């Protein structure tokens with residue numbers, strides 16, 4: 001027995017100030033019940049959501065340019081996800097795959113092995129969160145290679161557990177006061193075209209030379225288990241590595257029997273206009289971590305990789321009580337079915353085609369927009385002081401964001417310097433809402449600059 005999907009009118013609607021009185025009341029309860037370490041970007045409490053709209057407890061309807069950080073890629077309460085989850089939750093909710101297994105887990109693994117880059121034989125293991133997937137990818141890489149060092153990049157974000165805090169670059173708020181961190185993690189520069197000292201055109205070659213020098217001189221290739229990289233950096237500010245950089249790193253890894261781990265947790269599952277962002281650079285990683293968009297909002301993550309690497313771990317070495325929970329697996333199967341049957345790879349490209357020209361127009365008008373970048377429905381603008389001054393402008397980001405939020409447009413920020421607007425709309429959003437959201441963004445710049 002399933003309840004029918006409640007359609008939400010795809011329209012922005014402001015009935016009260018944002019946040020409204022009911023949200024305010026809930027936020028007061030939050031302050032006295034929830035740790036203040038868990039903060040909220042926009043304290044509007046949500047009741048229902050679908051398409052490109054979030055409905056709050058005051059009856060306001062907000063345009064969603066965030067997808068709960070790239071998670072509800074197929075849309076909130078996507079019909080195929082709802083149906084599969086309702087059926088699964090009524091059948092059984094948990095047995096623990098390590099005790100008495102079930103088909104849904106195997107089917108998700110088969111699907112991931114099929115969809116991730118490369119035609120080689122693969123295996124997958126399922127977990128709950130992105131951080132857990134990254135931790136397990138490192139465990140697997142160390143176990144297979146018998147080596148310990150892991151190379152991570154400037155501006156990287158890989159999670160908030162102890163090992164992934166060590167892999168994450170940014171101190172505040174992710175690491176501050178939380179050390180000591182795991183060791184055998186080494187950091188190298190990212191090929192960040194907009195801020196590369198030698199200029200964007202030299203970025204890939206120079207960053208690659210620094211990378212190989214640093215690993216050789218400070219770590220040693222034969223001590224290095226893996227290089228871990230986001231094919232487009234997420235929290236770091238949607239930094240698209242200079243063209244060719246990923247391929248150079250990938251070829252070098254193969255030459256030295258070092259594993260390449262692509263963290264596709266934010267970029268995966270149609271988000272960038274491909275199933276996975278590595279495909280743009282024809283890079284086939286040894287291991288891929290996925291989470292976020294994988295299951296339409298339910299907690300699920302995975303490591304997928306070369307069969308010989310994934311099978312090198314001793315029996316019982318990988319797992320966890322909830323990893324690959326049957327309800328989360330059912331949601332993933334519903335989400336992936338939606339991506340295929342609604343051609344969400346194509347939709348992400350359409351979203352880019354609407355967004356990008358308008359962001360570029362805005363950048364032509366406002367010298368404080370220093371860079372427009374990203375792929376598909378993963379786009380960003382980086383704010384600076386002016387045309388000839390790349391000093392990060394976090395203050396302007398704050399003003400423009402506050403304006404967008406007050407007008408019922410949910411936008412997210414990012415960046416090591418807190419000066420990047422990132423756009424991650426659900427792929428279920430309509431063209432009209434995208435354009436309306438961009439109108440609000442334009443007004444916000446006009447009011448703030």
Ligand SMILES: *Cc1c(COP(=O)(O)O)cnc(C)c1O
Nearest residue numbers: 129130131157158159234265266
């Ligand atoms: C969000 C994210 C993670 C961590 O995922 P959680 O589910 O929050 O643990 C890791 N890597 C990348 C690239 C991410 O965007």
